[in-house]
Amino acid sequence: MTDFFVSTGWLAEHLDDPGLSVVDGSWYLPAQGRDARAEYEAGHIPRAVFFDQDVVVAPGSTLPHTLPPPEVFATFAGSMGIGRDDTIVVYDGPGLFSAPRVWWMFRIMGAKDVRILEGGIDRWKREGRFVTDKPTKVAPCLFEVAFDPGRVASLDEMRRVVETGTAQVADARPAGRFEGVDPEPRAGVRGGHMPGARNVPALSLGRDGRLLPPDELRAAFETAGIDLTKPVVTSCGSGVTAAVLVLALETLGHADTRLYDGSWTEWGGRPDTPVATGKA
Known part of the structure; x- marks a missing residue:
């Protein structure tokens, strides 16, 4: 068991610690009706920098949220004043939606101590803790990247997984989208799931942030049909909430876990990939 969270009380107590980096990793679906950057600019946790998940991506990618090459990620992280040896605390609004994606990115790029703020900034504000609209001043630094490519699955690897069953696929999307009943939020993307995939909705794995x-x-x-003794690849719509599943699996001590970065936007948006519908 590993606990990757810190409490609001812990963060408030340690905000002045040297070597602490606070990261607002908020990102929302259009249906959520929230503007992550606007909320950050209106009031963020002191010392927090904004990690724009629509910007820290692979240059030229046609897919949303594509993991940037290591050197590109290192440039972004360094410009935010974040070092690999820092204690990095990531938050989003509700606490367990988009922050795990940033947590995952920093960890596979070599950061050693990355945590998530339980309850997010929503809880921070409910508790009456201080927020500021003043820009966070940072001193750019060198982020010494140490990328672990074994934690990311490509389209070709997913084709082999689906064909051979060498790993289990855990899909974090809501049941309606997984089953092909509800439409996908992105145009041109089919409904349904990869043959053999199991549905573990990300929002079902949390409570109170x-x-x-x-x-x-x-x-x-286990209810979804995932054997925790065997390899798992996580997927979702665009690679964001798939990281919630990675977080849950690693919390349970499951080490053989990868994230399919292209996720359903890539798989469901192609004419040459097999798609299943209905319950798994």
């Missing part, structure tokens, strides 16, 4: 207790987490994966 943090993960469910371990026994409930295990039950959620």
